Amino acid sequence: MAPADPRDDPALDAALIARWLEGDERAASELVARHAPAVARFVSSLGMRVDVDEVVQDTFVRAFGAIESFRSDAALRTWLFTIARRLVLDRRRSLKRRGTEVEVQEDDAATPDDPLSSLVAQEMEDRLKAAVTRLTPMQREVFTLRVTEGMGYKEIADVVGSTEGAARVHYHHAMRSVKEFLDA
Amino acid sequence: MRDCANGELRDLLPDWVHGRLDADRARQVATHVACCSDCVEEVALLRDLAASLTAAAPRVDIAAIVAALPKPPRARPRVIELRWYQRTQVRAAAVLLFMAGATTMAVINRTPSTAGDLPMPAAIGFAGGVSDLSEGDLQSLLKEMEKLDATPSAEPEGGTAISVELAEGGT
Numbered sequence: 001m002a003p004a005d006p007r008d009d010p011a012l013d014a015a016l017i018a019r020w021l022e023g024d025e026r027a028a029s030e031l032v033a034r035h036a037p038a039v040a041r042f043v044s045s046l047g048m049r050v051d052v053d054e055v056v057q058d059t060f061v062r063a064f065g066a067i068e069s070f071r072s073d074a075a076l077r078t079w080l081f082t083i084a085r086r087l088v089l090d091r092r093r094s095l096k097r098r099g100t101e102v103e104v105q106e107d108d109a110a111t112p113d114d115p116l117s118s119l120v121a122q123e124m125e126d127r128l129k130a131a132v133t134r135l136t137p138m139q140r141e142v143f144t145l146r147v148t149e150g151m152g153y154k155e156i157a158d159v160v161g162s163t164e165g166a167a168r169v170h171y172h173h174a175m176r177s178v179k180e181f182l183d184a
Numbered sequence: 185m186r187d188c189a190n191g192e193l194r195d196l197l198p199d200w201v202h203g204r205l206d207a208d209r210a211r212q213v214a215t216h217v218a219c220c221s222d223c224v225e226e227v228a229l230l231r232d233l234a235a236s237l238t239a240a241a242p243r244v245d246i247a248a249i250v251a252a253l254p255k256p257p258r259a260r261p262r263v264i265e266l267r268w269y270q271r272t273q274v275r276a277a278a279v280l281l282f283m284a285g286a287t288t289m290a291v292i293n294r295t296p297s298t299a300g301d302l303p304m305p306a307a308i309g310f311a312g313g314v315s316d317l318s319e320g321d322l323q324s325l326l327k328e329m330e331k332l333d334a335t336p337s338a339e340p341e342g343g344t345a346i347s348v349e350l351a352e353g354g355t
Contacts, residue, residue: 040241125232146198179229
């Protein structure tokens, strides 16, 4: 497979990281601009309804704090997603300890303050959203990474801490579920 | 909406939609999709899903994120951490340097730079001119002056006292 999307160009990411390490702060702006929207999409797909921007910011702060340990043979976006996912899980645990349930359930319905429904107006888009919302959290994560980011199963498995085979199974179950919902 | 019977190619549809396949694989998928209604439907669904999920994502403030980032390593001021014995060595060196400087300054202040700076023994004083001295007094003064070190840079030894008895009236 070839990364046709310039956002996925590991060489460009590596060059920008090298420039930042040399003291060029504009390189950081370019890296954030390249990846922040995708990280926000992913964080949103994990069921975060508030503080998405805060999680995205924390993700980049952590990533840049440890960027010298980043392996250039890996995709930067995959690494960012891994950090973001860990931050979301940490927040959920923290909120759970304080008695605030934020886990997104399978039957989680669309709500007016959901970022999806606030921007989706047409009926078809509402149906698509509802179809995705019905997925299990793991299916939704895998499905979103595959459908919106075009990530391969190996990258997805790295992000969600699973295996390539399991990621493939989650994706196909999710796709079947979405089709069944839309056909109903 | 049905699933295409060709599971291998169907599995590649998201990669094809995102342009992540190499040329040969992309051509293979395109050829298949062109004659498979199930895959046409699935490709359309994938595009709709990607568009709606992407549009629904919250906007992020790039500038705020960048402002919160740590400074790049080369832009950070270098802080050299010293071990305890290194700190002791640095302090000792600083004290020695200070003492050497203070000693040097003291020596410079006490060393005359020209013969004219030589301390004049307080006892040598003339109320009048040399012509007022008698022959005996002059001889005595010359003898005492010969005892003085003629080298200007030499350290005077405790202010050599020369007492010359000057006879009032020159007799």
